[in-house]
Amino acid sequence: MASFSLVKRAFSSTSCRHTIKNVTVIGGGLMGSGIAQIAAQSGNQVTLVEVNPELLKKAETSIVTNLSRVAKKVYKDDTAAIQKYVEEAKSRIQGSTNPSTAVSDADLVVEAIVENLEVKHKLFKALDEAAPAKTLFASNTSSLSIGEIASVVNRKDRFGGLHFFNPVPVMKLLEIVKIPEQSEETYQAFLAWGKSVGKTCVTCKDTPGFIVNRLLVPYLAEAIRMLERGDASPRDIDTAMKLGAGHPMGPVELADYVGHDTTNSILEGWHKKYPDNPLFVPCDSTKELVRQKKLGVKTGEGYYKYNNLKYWLENKSKTVSNKEEWRRQYKLWKFKMKKQRNKDLPLFT
Numbered sequence: 001m002a003s004f005s006l007v008k009r010a011f012s013s014t015s016c017r018h019t020i021k022n023v024t025v026i027g028g029g030l031m032g033s034g035i036a037q038i039a040a041q042s043g044n045q046v047t048l049v050e051v052n053p054e055l056l057k058k059a060e061t062s063i064v065t066n067l068s069r070v071a072k073k074v075y076k077d078d079t080a081a082i083q084k085y086v087e088e089a090k091s092r093i094q095g096s097t098n099p100s101t102a103v104s105d106a107d108l109v110v111e112a113i114v115e116n117l118e119v120k121h122k123l124f125k126a127l128d129e130a131a132p133a134k135t136l137f138a139s140n141t142s143s144l145s146i147g148e149i150a151s152v153v154n155r156k157d158r159f160g161g162l163h164f165f166n167p168v169p170v171m172k173l174l175e176i177v178k179i180p181e182q183s184e185e186t187y188q189a190f191l192a193w194g195k196s197v198g199k200t201c202v203t204c205k206d207t208p209g210f211i212v213n214r215l216l217v218p219y220l221a222e223a224i225r226m227l228e229r230g231d232a233s234p235r236d237i238d239t240a241m242k243l244g245a246g247h248p249m250g251p252v253e254l255a256d257y258v259g260h261d262t263t264n265s266i267l268e269g270w271h272k273k274y275p276d277n278p279l280f281v282p283c284d285s286t287k288e289l290v291r292q293k294k295l296g297v298k299t300g301e302g303y304y305k306y307n308n309l310k311y312w313l314e315n316k317s318k319t320v321s322n323k324e325e326w327r328r329q330y331k332l333w334k335f336k337m338k339k340q341r342n343k344d345l346p347l348f349t
């Protein structure tokens with residue numbers, strides 16, 4: 001039902017002067033494809049930009065799979081209605097490999113490309129020249145400064161952070177990041193658009209990690225420092241925070257879930273910029289796990305092991321009904337885990 005109400009909300013008028021209808025999303029990876037999906041679900045015309053047609057196709061497949069999932073929840077067994085919903089949302093998304101032409105009529109550009117300041121600068125410089133004056137620019141960066149990203153454009157009054165959370169269609173929060181030059185009109189337009197795509201918006205200054213990651217990343221690091229000192233075992237730290245603080249996951253398992261490449265690169269970036277802040281010091285054991293490509297759940301091992309039978313039985317085997325299929329799936333999964341570990345995984349960007 002949630003997604004249905006998203007559609008309805010999208011067509012209600014907003015009170016701010018800058019109404020967003022055409023959205024260009026740059027980067028069709030994990031975050032960009034989710035942002036494109038919720039924008040299209042909410043009635044926006046979306047242009048999704050990737051570096052090549054193969055990656056565009058991959059993003060499209062992922063969006064269609066997710067849209068079908070949403071539609072099945074709403075329409076149950078009504079296959080015609082499911083198909084109609086998916087087709088309609090899909091028809092609002094077009095792909096492009098040319099960022100400059102893709103922004104020619106955009107009301108809003110949301111950038112979700114690699115986490116690299118130089119690459120983002122190059123992109124925004126080109127977009128600033130190509131986009132009309134009305135276009136608002138936003139970055140979905142997790143750890144870079146919005147002000148630094150915006151430093152290369154002439155439209156700083158129309159620039160801000162729109163920080164979504166993974167998975168975008170599921171997570172309710174949107175952090176709207178202000179920079180001093182941002183106009184009130186831009187801010188109101190971000191806010192209205194965030195609400196129209198079904199998110200609960202919070203606002204903050206351009207501070208490292210914004211709200212969530214500024215609190216979460218040092219907390220995870222502090223838990224890891226605690227186990228590095230031998231103060232308590234990972235299991236006891238996790239149990240303590242679940243039962244003593246009511247958290248759904250403990251910090252060590254959460255760090256495994258987020259991925260050690262992600263948290264380590266965030267901490268390294270902050271530490272370089274703010275060397276005197278003890279909360280931003282990267283953890284030695286995490287660096288070692290990254291070196292060994294033990295990135296957490298996604299590679300089958302981090303502080304805990306996820307590539308064993310016990311993990312499979314608890315988390316992966318639930319949907320498999322017969323024994324033959326169970327064996328086949330388990331073998332496939334073990335193979336996938338092994339392949340992932342052997343692959344030279346790039347650091348999260």
Ligand SMILES: NC(=O)c1ccc[n+]([C@@H]2O[C@H](COP(=O)([O-])OP(=O)(O)OC[C@H]3O[C@@H](n4cnc5c(N)ncnc54)[C@H](O)[C@@H]3O)[C@@H](O)[C@H]2O)c1
Pocket residue numbers: 026027028029030031032049050051055099111112113114115119123140141142143163164165166349
């Ligand atoms: N993954 C998360 O949990 C998460 C959460 C919030 C924010 N973010 C931020 O979102 C951004 C994207 O992260 P992601 O996890 O989706 O990364 P990703 O690697 O899954 O996707 C990035 C995509 O951008 C594409 N790309 C790179 N350069 C491009 C260019 N010049 N033009 C068009 N496409 C380009 C790549 O081909 C890739 O498909 C980063 O800034 C990241 O910090 C990530």
